[in-house]
Amino acid sequence: MEKSVDSSRTTLTELMIPSYANFGGRVHGGILLSLMDKVAYACAAKHAGTYCVTVSVDGVNFRQPVEVGELVSLMGSVNYVGRTSLVVGIKVIAENIKTGVVKHTNTSYFTMVAKDENEQPTEVPRLRLENEEDARRFLEAMKRRELRTAYGEHFDNARTRMHLRENLHLLQNERCVLVNM
Numbered sequence: 001m002e003k004s005v006d007s008s009r010t011t012l013t014e015l016m017i018p019s020y021a022n023f024g025g026r027v028h029g030g031i032l033l034s035l036m037d038k039v040a041y042a043c044a045a046k047h048a049g050t051y052c053v054t055v056s057v058d059g060v061n062f063r064q065p066v067e068v069g070e071l072v073s074l075m076g077s078v079n080y081v082g083r084t085s086l087v088v089g090i091k092v093i094a095e096n097i098k099t100g101v102v103k104h105t106n107t108s109y110f111t112m113v114a115k116d117e118n119e120q121p122t123e124v125p126r127l128r129l130e131n132e133e134d135a136r137r138f139l140e141a142m143k144r145r146e147l148r149t150a151y152g153e154h155f156d157n158a159r160t161r162m163h164l165r166e167n168l169h170l171l172q173n174e175r176c177v178l179v180n181m
């Protein structure tokens, strides 16, 4: 079985209300993360046809602050599928209603896993790529997966080999203070 990218496409638009603000008067990053997670779930579940869980998130870099009163739109679609996992790409924009200015705040990638009734990972339909954009996103997700695996292994090796006492000198020019060491 296969499904198109379009069949998972989801847009969520929400007004940023005062209760979403932090002490600086701007919207909490956590509010946006929560909205992104909802869109990721909707896209993944539409494609998989089952319950899905969030496994990891890549590329959460908020480039610009979001203000109270702005209209935030989150546009998501399935970019990639593995056997049981799916990657949902989500673009977030914020629009100032008075000026009409639109900011691209971030694009992030949620890896979701489809689960069956017994909470076990279950196979998802293949993804039908109908144009170059669909194919580019699928290839980019493959590359990110490859880089994440390589990074994880590299970091685990480095951590295993790291000896605290031998590396304390690296802290000399850092903005920290060693106490009783």
Ligand SMILES: CC(C)(COP(=O)(O)OP(=O)(O)OC[C@H]1O[C@@H](n2cnc3c(N)ncnc32)[C@H](O)[C@@H]1OP(=O)(O)O)[C@@H](O)C(=O)NCCC(=O)NCCS
Pocket: 053, 054, 055, 056, 081, 082, 083, 084, 085, 086, 111, 113, 121
């Ligand atoms: C993610 C989870 C399903 C993996 O279970 P598992 O028994 O290790 O299953 P598998 O090893 O078969 O992995 C299943 C899929 O997840 C992918 N996966 C597992 N860990 C991953 C990670 N850290 N990042 C990206 N993908 C990951 C695997 O590559 C595999 O994908 P594929 O089938 O497309 O190749 C399991 O750890 C889980 O349920 N975690 C909790 C998720 C959750 O509850 N999220 C909400 C938090 S409140």
